[in-house]
Amino acid sequence: MTTDGFTTCLWFDGQAEEAAHYYVSVFKNSGIGRITHYTEAGPGPAGSVVTVEFTANGQRFVAVNGGPEFTFNEAVSFQVRCEGQEEVDHYWARLTEDGGEPGPCGWLKDKYGVSWQVVPEGLVELIGDADHERAARTARAMYAMGKLDIAALKKAHAGG
Numbered sequence: 001m002t003t004d005g006f007t008t009c010l011w012f013d014g015q016a017e018e019a020a021h022y023y024v025s026v027f028k029n030s031g032i033g034r035i036t037h038y039t040e041a042g043p044g045p046a047g048s049v050v051t052v053e054f055t056a057n058g059q060r061f062v063a064v065n066g067g068p069e070f071t072f073n074e075a076v077s078f079q080v081r082c083e084g085q086e087e088v089d090h091y092w093a094r095l096t097e098d099g100g101e102p103g104p105c106g107w108l109k110d111k112y113g114v115s116w117q118v119v120p121e122g123l124v125e126l127i128g129d130a131d132h133e134r135a136a137r138t139a140r141a142m143y144a145m146g147k148l149d150i151a152a153l154k155k156a157h158a159g160g
Contacts, residue, residue: 102147
């Protein structure tokens with residue numbers, strides 16, 4: 001096995017190139033790589049896009065136009081670690097735009113049905129606090145949220 005990590009393959013039904021461009025527009029340190037096309041051998045129409053290699057936030061992906069057989073679900077999600085509320089707000093807005101769906105506890109689905117967790121740095125420490133009461137208060141506050149509110153989480157953790 002090569003030593004340069006993994007590539008995540010995302011299965012689309014005709015939207016691979018559109019989705020790759022969208023993700024590249026959302027995340028820093030991103031770009032489009034090789035695009036391959038079907039030949040006369042099929043199974044898609046000759047000349048149509050089969051795969052799009054892209055990088056989003058430094059992570060490698062390949063988007064494939066595989067057809068309608070498979071769809072995304074919450075069993076697999078991507079965590080977006082955010083440095084502060086401004087980043088949480090930014091990624092939440094971008095990933096729910098144009099038909100995305102907000103979900104509970106910082107989870108959402110983008111317009112393609114891909115699940116994301118928009119998570120502020122420090123959340124794991126707050127809900128994993130050795131003081132079980134503080135951790136429980138923080139977790140209860142998080143369970144009541146859609147987009148995570150860092151100030152409210154810290155307030156709950158502190159007992160307020």
